[in-house]
Amino acid sequence: HSFSNTELKEVLDELYLDDAADIVEEMPAGVVKRILRHCDPEMRKSINEVLKYPEDSAGSIMTTEFVDLKANMTVEDALKRIRRTGPDKETINICYVIDDRRHLIGLLTIRTLLLAEEDDVIGDIMERNLIAVQTLDDQEAVARALGKYDFLALPVVDKEERLVGIVTVDDAIDVLQEEVTEDIEKMAAILPSDKPYLKTSTLETYKARIPWLLLLMISATFTGQIIASFERALAAATILTAYIPMLMDSGGNCGSQASVTVIRGLSLGEINFSDFFRVLWKELRVAAVCGVTLAAANFAKLMLIDRMLFHNPMVTVHVAAVICGTLVCTVVCAKLVGCSLPMLAKRIGFDPAVMASPFITTIVDAISLLIYFRFASAILGL
Structure with missing residues (x-):
């Protein structure tokens, strides 16, 4: 309530999409309207897309801010795209390769890009053995998958195998903390609460x-x-x-x-x-x-x-x-x-x-x- 409209817009511009969606989800309706009113149209659209997924699903905790590349790009083209779009992305450590219909076909790390020759083609050096989750998968299963395979991020695809977002490890840690807290409360015969004790x-x-x-x-x-x-x-x-x-x-x-x-x-x-x-x-x-x-x-x-x-x-x-x-x-x-x-x-x-x-x-x-x-x-x- 103490933020001016200008300050509110500045804060929203600095937030990554999944964090902005979390804030919108927790705020009263009047504040939500004010937040969405001062978001730029692209962020407003992305927030609404995330919020449409069921609670506790992979879609509800994913972010749509990731780097995507095409298989026919060269390493030089890929690095130029990362420099151009990277500042607005939540992570650039892993880049995802998609086709013209946004189907996920591969991924590669920034390490692979930096160590490759500039004229190497992305389709030749990318990793094709993929592990992805679907938007409706349970968030706890997604968090466990990140821990099981030691990934920093996990791609999220829809029913048609199109890449729609990624779940990062920091979000997985939050999910695990929430789920463990809920289990502890249930084991102690207490109805779960999402508020801190004090x-x-x-x-x-x-x-x-x-x-x-x-x-x-x-x-x-x-x-x-x-x-x-x-x-x-x-x-x-x-x-x-x-x-x-x-x-x-x-x-x-x-x-x-x-x-x-x-x-x-x-x-x-x-x-x-x-x-x-x-x-x-x-x-x-x-x-x-x-x-x-x-x-x-x-x-x-x-x-x-x-x-x-x-x-x-x-x-x-x-x-x-x-x-x-x-x-x-x-x-x-x-x-x-x-x-x-x-x-x-x-x-x-x-x-x-x-x-x-x-x-x-x-x-x-x-x-x-x-x-x-x-x-x-x-x-x-x-």
Whole structure:
């Protein structure tokens, strides 16, 4: 609001197209009209072209400011074109070769141009083995492709393979930061927000957190119902109550470990749904080893510390067997639930990050209690 029209035009003239489009996308309608009114016609047209693409697509983060060359140019002609048009382009490190219909047919780096002879033809020295993305491809997939191939920029083509823009590495970093932040918020059971923490009002923060808290609180009532249904068993062996938090926490921690590992693998493309049974088999083996280790350590702790050091006669071998047997089964179930739910969510179209710690912990808590009381009934005869 403090900019004069002249100052506003000067700022817009200094911005690259994708940054100008980002500003237009974030501003209120009144400011957008003012911005577009003071843009030159070419930039206004280009901004409108970028804004027509769906949010989170490659087209929405690309820039149309790139250097294009023709295959029949000589190196000398190409360098002259770069000097003439380069100051207005976002990057000149990579130049793209197109035909008369703007189909992408090759690319070459400025290094290749500088080291070539002046009379060399572009079509003879350009790289024909291309990797390009389409305008409607997901922006996170585009960012991952840039990281995978160590590119500084990635060409964007339309359905007819015509070059319409490029995505640069600085935009990819912004996308990855946004996506990782969104996943972290979902894994913590918070509705994603695009505002920085200190700029988010108390009411907005409340609205982002309370839906999940309410859902998890209601789902946790099932855990309470399970405890209530075994009230007589707990009354007959009150010592069992003391180890409920440990069993539930251990199960939740094991489920969280598996879910976070699988979610990370899914986001990096290292795991696909076709690997479902391989992941289950691996987690089953890991869970068996972890469960036996935890049970052995817990048995020693129960006998040496709880019984002998604290002189608690209620901690018998049979009680320890109930607790340790429950621990092994809980760890196995937690690992299997933690690795399978994110993959199933991905399969049916949900974000795997939703199936993270809070959600899985609630499920595992209920399972661990059911296992606990079954063991108690079988071993202690409750």
